[in-house]
Amino acid sequence: MVNTEVSTDTRLPRWLAWYLNIDLAGKEKRERRHQFALNIVALGAFCSASFYVLVYLLYDLRLWPTAFGTAINSIIFVSLPFIYRRSATWTFFWGAIFASLNIVFLTYLMGSATGIFLLLLIVPAVVLLIFGPSRRDFLVISSLTSLAGTVFCVWFTSEPALSAASDALLQKGLMTTSVLSVLLLVVIPSYLGFLRAEVAEDALEAEHARSEALLYNLLPEDIAARLKVEPDQTIADSLPKVAILFADIVDFTPRAASLPPEEVVGFLNKIFRAFDELAEKHGLEKIKTIGDAYMVAAGMPNPCGDPVHRVAEMALDMQSAVEAMAPDFPEGLQVRIGLHAGPAVAGVIGNRKLFYDVWGETVNTASRMESHGEPGRIQVTTAAKEELEDTYEFEQRGTVEVKGIGALETWWLDGAKA
Missing domain, CATH: 1.20.900 (Dbl Homology Domain; Chain A)
Incomplete structure (x- = not known):
């Protein structure tokens, strides 16, 4: 007042x-x-x-x-x-x-x-x-x-x-x-x-x-513009080709249990702020964070010509960023990363706290690539590997039994070719 x-x-x-x-x-x-x-x-x-x-x-x-x-x-x-x-x-x-x-x-x-x-x-x-x-x-x-x-x-x-x-x-x-x-x-x-x-x-x-800044922080610019024109419209898009990346901080749960709340938040904030900068650098759309997991996508809300290459570069830069930050943490720092590409459906849900999300088998598979991966490594599916093999080095992991999906042949993304 x-x-x-x-x-x-x-x-x-x-x-x-x-x-x-x-x-x-x-x-x-x-x-x-x-x-x-x-x-x-x-x-x-x-x-x-x-x-x-x-x-x-x-x-x-x-x-x-x-x-x-x-x-x-x-x-x-x-x-x-x-x-x-x-x-x-x-x-x-x-x-x-x-x-x-x-x-x-x-x-x-x-x-x-x-x-x-x-x-x-x-x-x-x-x-x-x-x-x-x-x-x-x-x-x-x-x-x-x-x-x-x-x-x-x-x-x-x-x-x-x-x-x-x-x-x-x-x-x-x-x-x-x-x-x-x-x-x-x-x-x-x-x-x-x-x-x-x-x-x-x-x-x-x-x-x-x-309000504008908050809206554009919560939603992609194109989606926010569409909602401003027609606030009551249903935003639901079929995306023919997107690349999804999931990253998860290794051993975060036991580490968080021993820290005071402000240190937990500060820990996550430092890492995710670095990831946000990388997402902006590579032109990716940050979808959400779920606890200590981080999700980004390429090819949405608007299609792009090289979505898989963009998330691959993002994944490699995330590894480098985590390695650079690791000395700042007494117990070290590692992430598991998984990525996959394919069709998906995206849209806005909610009417008070609007949320832009993406669904489909592509999302589930990318999530499983992370959860079934190993600390410090980037696991990709054959579909992603086939698009990247001309410019990146891979190591074959073999067949992995993935929960809810079945047996999948997966690969480790090691880096760009010399």
Whole structure:
């Protein structure tokens, strides 16, 4: 919640800080904003009206009726924050309607040449600032009251009722200050309103950018773009040729059991961040992490010309990265890697925590290549080996009985040919 309360630790006098903070505590952000705007406007109007009371009395005591009417307005203004905590309707009635009628009365006393009636023009703007656009009834009533009062003053109050108010210097001085007051009281709320709107727009744009970044972190760029165009569509694609790689950290479970939680997370984070960088380098799509297992794919969501070569390069770079990090871990570090290529189905599941995943026999076989592999080695199927044998060295492992699939001939990927 944004704090709109004025601190009493500032250089403001205690009474001023106390007045500006009236009834702010315990309110929601929007209510606090309206209350704070009322407190500021009420204080400003009170000071302005009090100043005019002094001017009238010092200029000519015969202007006491005008001073008295202005003093009534000043009392109304200063009491508005206390009235508002009881009733917004009564606040509106006293602060807008009664004060407007009193301005008409003051114009009658002083004459329209003083420009006092111009203050009626700012009443609807102040009502909008304090009560907000949701109170359209207040805005309409205050606008009609101001319009009617202005028309009355222009047509029926040309000459002042008080003879002392006929002084030309007084008339011009009041007109000047009335115009200046209206200008300030229009410009300042307008400036604050536009400033608030720009701050809100900046916050919305920043939030939108964060949401966009999060969406593109969770989903591939093309998939995220499709969901933005049609949020309710079902994303399900048949992929004719993808290459899947699984990697698993050897002996992670017993190691994690002996470490505090923050070290477990730090351990995985260091390794998987390195893998993320390699996936980006080779143009692969990170699918997910499952515990200490890491899964990436090539050829999805969009087909590519060399998916198997891409995951092979990824696998070899993962081995090199793990070897480089191994000295940082007292118990050493090794991974098992398996890969396979073939057709698959991919899509987005869920409606709250969206998840892009891939399914099919190709995925199951790649997973089995990892789980039936050996630490520090890359196990591949014959299908993957046949696509890579022109540029990579292989060592035949032989036939492996794979759970849920049966007997498969597999190979160890040793590296690129010289």
